Amino acid sequence: MNDTTFDYIIIGAGTAGCLLANRLSADASKRVLLIEAGRRDDYHWIHIPVGYLYCIGNPRTDWLFKTEPEAGLNGRSLIYPRGKTLGGCSSINGMIYMRGQARDYARWVDVTGEPQWSWDNSLPYFQLHEDHYKGADTLHGARGTAPALMQDGDTPYRALLRHHNAGGEWRVDKQRLRWEVLEAFAKAAVQAGIPATEDFNRGDNEGVGFFEVNQKNGWRWNTAKAFLRPTCYARPNFELWTGAQASELVLENHPGTAKPLRCTGVKVWNGHEMVTAHARSEVILSAGAVASPQLLQLSGIGPSALLQSKGIALRLDLPGVGANLQDHLQIRTVFRVKNTPTLNTMASSLWGKARIGLEYVFKRSGPMSMAPSQLGAFTRSDPQQPYPNIQYHVQPLSLDAFGSPLHTFNAMTASVCNLNPTSRGTVNIRTPDFRDAPAIAPNYLSTDTDRKVAADSLRVTRRIMAQGAMQPFAPEEYKPGVQYQSDEELAKLAGDIASTIFHPVGTTKMGRADDPLAVVDPRLKVRGVAGLRVVDAGVMPFVTSGNTNSPTLMIAEKAAQWIAEDAQS
Secondary structure, three states, X not given: OOOOEEEXXXXXXXXXXXXXXXXXXXXXXXXXXXXXXXXXXXXXXHHOHHHHHHHOOOOOOEOOEEEOOEHHHOOEOOEEOOEOEOOHHXXXXXXXXXXXXXXXXXXXXXXXXXXXXXXXXXXXXXHHHEEEOOOOOOOOOOOOOOOHHHOOOOOHHHHHHHHOOOOOOEEEEOOOOOOHHHHHHHHHHHHOOOOEOOOOOOOOOOEEEEOOEOEEOOEEOOHHHHHHOOOHHHOOOEEEEOOOEEEEEEEEEOOOOOOOEEEEEEEEEOOOOEEEEEEEXXXXXXXXXXXXXHHHXXXXXXXXXXXXXXXXXXXXXXXXXXOOXXXXXXXXXXXXXXXXXXXXXXXXXXXXXXXXXHHHHHHOOOHHHXXXXXXXXXXXXXXXXXXXXXXXXXXXXXXXXXXXXXXXXOEEEEEEEEOOOOOOEEEEOOOOOOOOOOEEEOOOOOOHHHHHHHHHHHHHHHHHHOOHHHHHHOOEEEEOXXXXXXXXXXXXXXXXXXEEOOOOEOOOOEOOOOOOOOOEOOOXXXXXXXXXXXXOHHHOOOOOOOOOHHHHHHHHHHHHHHHHHHHHO
């Protein structure tokens, strides 16, 4: 930490931060600092796919956040995992590769006025870093095949990346296991009117099929592997600080200008002392939908009443900082099954555990290569819905709650979530101390629409399980229980058994200048502050219809181009 002046400072070495570091440090004339509060990703359970069980809830890799007690969850508080290590949430998440639906990006265009966020204009940025196991085609990219963005050297960004042979870093693989009971659920879903699909990433993800995952040869493929090493580590203009938590942005007054503040650096606690890192060009906040608004608020940027109540000197009143929190709430329905093994009984004995371990050691397959959910489905909660509005994550196992032991009987879990919740929550600081966790209040199931979708989605699950393909396994509803039938009963039961699927977005949303809750403009620059952007899932004005990790990478890819082009101009 001798020379603490850089061109770009990136706060957060998670999904977005790792890609940004790779792209921005490709310009050898720019010094790039990447700051991560967690440790390096050298914990072995990060890399074994089933290791998410040992990373979530582990202070080595997780911030250990919890939500406030939620009225919609009948007073329950949920764990709220966020990655605290190189790779961020890509080191502890479900590894599912999912872009969402084209209509999601059309909504982004509507609220930002920026056509660059459309599906057609975003697709090339997915393809640029994608390495799909089937190879490149009109929808997918692959290592060794130059995507469209790399074939045009007219812009400084494209010419720079082409020179450094960038692209194809993000591996997308097929899963290395199959389960009889999941195959049966897929057939039952087709019998219930849901079409089969082999690709959830074509812009309309309606259908049932097995998820594609971010793995390589049976190992988790996180963004630290993909974008930092060995590429960034070999660049003399790149520097990485781990175990370094940003505590406050450094802001200078520029009265009488279009942006009254300029961000010139960040104060960082390295465990021993407070160090100030200085930025000549930009500070990029990529700490995620929880930590990014927290740092803005700690720095005096946010809702004035909140900051004043916490003793924070107000630098800029931005009411949207920490507002508009959206998340996918999954309702975990459990069904007992017969005549087929599930992980519950396979892993119930020492011999069973040994067989599972040996299969992974010698083949890199089997249950230890499992993503948390293997089979997925997208459909409508009722026939009147104009598009698929619910998503299934189906698993050959069951437990009472995440972190609890597996049940002793054979069972499967069909988790279903509302893709487009209308409930909105908040992330707000509790104290002026950067070490204190913020108050996270998702406000789940707080609207009539969300409660209705929850009830209807449980009925869809029952309809699938009643199809002929499932009957050889005699499915018996264990949770919530067939005695619950009315909308009111099912919505209340959803509150009893639902949990987050870890997709928080929206707390620093982008929007037009006349949107009072917009924190960043359509190119992700913080309103009223020069030299500062937010580049993470928090900028999404609406949550995408599916898992959010890959859309966050696409956002970072676009932002990297804009940052590089702004520097050139």
